[in-house]
Amino acid sequence: MEQSAHILVVDDHRDIRELLSKYLSKNGFRVSDADGGAKMRQILKTAAIDLIVLDVMMPGEDGLTLCRYVRENENIPVILLTALGEETDRIIGLEIGADDYLTKPFNPRELLARIKSVLRRSQSMPREAQKPDEPEELTFDDWTLYVHQRELVSPDGVTVPLSAADYRLLITFLKRPTMVLSRDQLLDLTSGRTAQIFDRSIDNQVSRLRKKIEEDPKTPKMIKTVRGGGYVFTARVTGKVEDAPFDHADEEDAS
């Protein structure tokens, strides 16, 4: 982290984005911006963002949703911008895991101060440590997924190659065992996309993953279908946390 931090500004108002971008870059930050969730996710995939400034009030996916998404899928501090009096948002925002918030209208200098403070905090105390008990190995039905290595080892000890999509789908399931996940949710959780009308890509992905991990893919034991509902991961999952301070090789999803 020798060079300046890279800030992502997410706001639906173009003028605010431009204002903030200009102001922040004048103050030595690298800045990207996004007008909504889709763009945000795209940028997160292609750039190493250090901090996100996120407006709560946005059409479509609101800021809280996106904040939670970031929390779930990335490891990047978030500062929320809330409208005056939206105390709910403020409190919920912090509960969801925002690192700070600012009430609009705000003084840009104030934002600058918060950004520096949050960056200082998150650098001195790597968030990896804050993120409680992120398991390093996940075991299910005699299989083991070594999360950091993205390596899946079968009950016989054979390493099964997982493609990027396989891995994303599998870990999405492993984090939510026994929970029925709709295709929409799976699509959102694995690739951040929203489903097209006749989108069958999740079915395909499930089918492919089943071929790799199910003994008999025709009668799956672990990934069960819920007609009209989606899929469930039914095997018992146990997570093992090692106390290795590790830098996330994990966040760079397929770019």
Added chain:
Amino acid sequence: MEQSAHILVVDDHRDIRELLSKYLSKNGFRVSDADGGAKMRQILKTAAIDLIVLDVMMPGEDGLTLCRYVRENENIPVILLTALGEETDRIIGLEIGADDYLTKPFNPRELLARIKSVLRRSQSMPREAQKPDEPEELTFDDWTLYVHQRELVSPDGVTVPLSAADYRLLITFLKRPTMVLSRDQLLDLTSGRTAQIFDRSIDNQVSRLRKKIEEDPKTPKMIKTVRGGGYVFTARVTGKVEDAPFDHADEEDAS
């Protein structure tokens, strides 16, 4: 896939209940209401509730207590109604796990907006929190249903394949043994649908399930018909809880 969400309004004032019920159903929601904790619990047993609107100020069990109860026993988002200025309640409410709150007096349209927002959030991002003490195995008359695995094993130890609908119906019964459930309730509990006039799908589903688990489907021992009333599951059900193996915390540490 979704039809209209089913909202439960809990308030001790009859006029508020009626007002909200009317307003919400006019806006396309299905609504039930309860005047207190007892009724609330009863409804939660017999209907598939998607969201609860809960008044904090109530005689007897207050809203915060009930909110905590819901959090611990169900997986349903809660919106709290608090009196003006009761900031304590609000904050405690959110800490207890309410998903939003509204200060009385409020504009019904505001409530509507919050409801939609919470529903959107809870649908796009399923909460990972799991209900504690959820039985893992349910045994009835020498049969065993492995809940997480969605697998049913007969007295001879044979695994009987259950379709998604079979499973939903069976577990609905197993959770409510000796309770007469009307077709309407069963339909709501199994698929969240509301019955059409000549809806016989539950009868069919019962018939199909009987063929799988009754020794003699013509004279059922477990799923009995209550003419004019619905169906009852009459076998004795015992549940076995294994200690939760993996309480994966992606739950954020409250600041």
Added chain:
DNA sequence: GCCGGTTGATACAGTTGGTTACAATTTCCT
């Protein structure tokens, strides 16, 4: 550019479950 691997789209076959229709059963009413 070529090659192996990955992933989404498409197509088609196999399943599921809601609907319908009708038979069987129960209730109710003379």
Added chain:
DNA sequence: AGGAAATTGTAACCAACTGTATCAACCGGC
């Protein structure tokens, strides 16, 4: 008791849903 009406059981049908083979677009690495 006899018969009509209401209720329930279930077979059969079919639309909707799901599994997966196949193909095409794409991507990274030589």
